[in-house]
Amino acid sequence: MTSSALRPDTGPVLRDFGGGPFGIYIHVPFCATRCGYCDFNTYTAGELGTSASPQSWMDALRGELRTAAEVFGALPGPQPDVSTVFVGGGTPSLLGGDGLAEVLDAVRANFTLAADAETTTESNPESTSPRFFERIREAGFTRVSLGMQSAAEHVLRVLDRTHTPGRAVAAAREAKAAGFDHVNLDLIYGTPGETDADLDASLDAVLAAGVDHVSAYSLIVEDGTAMARKVRRGELPAPDDDILAARYERIDARLATAGLSWYEVSNWAADDSARCHHNLGYWDGGDWLGAGPGAHSHLGGVRWWNVKHPARYADHVAEGGLPVAGWEALTAEERYTERVMLVVRLRSGLPLGDLDPAGRGAADRIVADGLARVDRDRIVLTARGRLLADAVVRELLT
Ligand SMILES: C[S@@+](CC[C@H](N)C(=O)[O-])C[C@H]1O[C@@H](n2cnc3c(N)ncnc32)[C@H](O)[C@@H]1O
Numbered sequence: 153m154t155s156s157a158l159r160p161d162t163g164p165v166l167r168d169f170g171g172g173p174f175g176i177y178i179h180v181p182f183c184a185t186r187c188g189y190c191d192f193n194t195y196t197a198g199e200l201g202t203s204a205s206p207q208s209w210m211d212a213l214r215g216e217l218r219t220a221a222e223v224f225g226a227l228p229g230p231q232p233d234v235s236t237v238f239v240g241g242g243t244p245s246l247l248g249g250d251g252l253a254e255v256l257d258a259v260r261a262n263f264t265l266a267a268d269a270e271t272t273t274e275s276n277p278e279s280t281s282p283r284f285f286e287r288i289r290e291a292g293f294t295r296v297s298l299g300m301q302s303a304a305e306h307v308l309r310v311l312d313r314t315h316t317p318g319r320a321v322a323a324a325r326e327a328k329a330a331g332f333d334h335v336n337l338d339l340i341y342g343t344p345g346e347t348d349a350d351l352d353a354s355l356d357a358v359l360a361a362g363v364d365h366v367s368a369y370s371l372i373v374e375d376g377t378a379m380a381r382k383v384r385r386g387e388l389p390a391p392d393d394d395i396l397a398a399r400y401e402r403i404d405a406r407l408a409t410a411g412l413s414w415y416e417v418s419n420w421a422a423d424d425s426a427r428c429h430h431n432l433g434y435w436d437g438g439d440w441l442g443a444g445p446g447a448h449s450h451l452g453g454v455r456w457w458n459v460k461h462p463a464r465y466a467d468h469v470a471e472g473g474l475p476v477a478g479w480e481a482l483t484a485e486e487r488y489t490e491r492v493m494l495v496v497r498l499r500s501g502l503p504l505g506d507l508d509p510a511g512r513g514a515a516d517r518i519v520a521d522g523l524a525r526v527d528r529d530r531i532v533l534t535a536r537g538r539l540l541a542d543a544v545v546r547e548l549l550t
């Protein structure tokens with residue numbers, strides 16, 4: 153497909169915005185080193201050589217945002233203000249405070265940010281400092297998400313993380329001191345060799361940091377990663393499902409006691425303002441533009457994704473179009489499947505009225521099995537249901 157298919161005059165697809173929130177995701181495809189478990193679209197300087205650099209990426213990003221604003225501006229009806237911006241990666245903090253300020257300026261130059269827009273950047277603890285946080289706060293960012301993963305040195309080593317155990321908490325404190333009210337720490341649990349005591353130490357550290365948001369992900373051994381090769385060769389054990397379930401329960405209990413409640417199966421927040429509204433937009437069927445190499449976008453039931461490699465991405469932008477690798481218009485059935493998969497994971501629950509007759513029958517069985525309850529005509533996962541969320545989704549969709 154060429155990018156012209158996204159143009160309303162020549163293409164069949166983009167008709168209008170879906171009427172919900174509109175977010176912008178920006179993908180920064182650079183990391184200092186590659187963590188053995190990670191299969192995100194990111195590259196080290198050695199992997200890129202001279203084919204792409206943060207400067208060429210920034211130039212291409214500006215071009216993509218400019219073209220996207222033209223395409224969206226040509227759609228009928230009013231263009232909504234941008235309610236959330238999320239700069240993710242990769243390692244956005246490798247751009248430095250000035251680089252991230254340029255990114256937000258490029259968004260503002262092409263789109264109108266809502267007055268109360270949530271603007272987040274991911275950051276790796278080792279590439280941050282008090283000055284970095286002051287600079288990005290001054291630039292207009294309102295939220296920081298830090299990849300902590302664990303407080304245990306041996307766990308960080310298995311994950312190939314380069315920061316020292318105390319650095320993530322120190323970075324969270326520096327962000328708060330710079331004026332950030334909203335700070336997230338990401339944890340990974342179930343890493344081979346992690347003990348219950350290691351997890352407790354990580355939770356102690358998270359709670360001592362006083363952040364208002366935590367994301368905790370069970371370790372996924374992704375195909376094609378260095379970690380998957382180690383597991384296949386027997387050098388590392390695969391994460392154990394029973395241990396993962398017990399760790400999840402422990403995380404949920406300790407965070408809840410400290411006043412952080414779950415609002416999505418893997419996410420906890422102190423209150424509504426602390427939630428990641430950008431991610432809520434993804435989960436609730438909102439519209440978003442994904443800019444940068446490999447980024448995915450969604451607008452009014454049409455999804456498209458960008459060329460993955462930073463050098464090819466920049467080439468496409470230089471040719472003057474959107475750097476699109478492929479697109480699809482979701483069928484009603486696909487939209488239904490996605491909605492069930494994503495919304496049932498939210499604490500606010502899935503309206504029973506959204507389910508088809510087979511889904512209603514499945515919901516009755518799921519409730520009878522104690523995996524969900526019905527609250528104001530919505531199906532909401534119980535604690536056990538959250539552990540088996542994937543199975544619940546499969547049942548609802550059979
Ligand atoms: C892709 S990273 C980007 C942000 C930043 N570079 C970092 O590592 O913190 C976002 C988060 O995804 C999670 N993640 C990435 N790969 C994962 C995997 N294989 N299993 C579980 N969590 C993973 C980590 O918690 C990480 O903080």
Ligand code: SF4
Nearest residue numbers: 183186187190241242
């Ligand atoms: S720093 Fe983050 S994005 Fe980069 S390789 Fe590690 S987990 Fe992936």
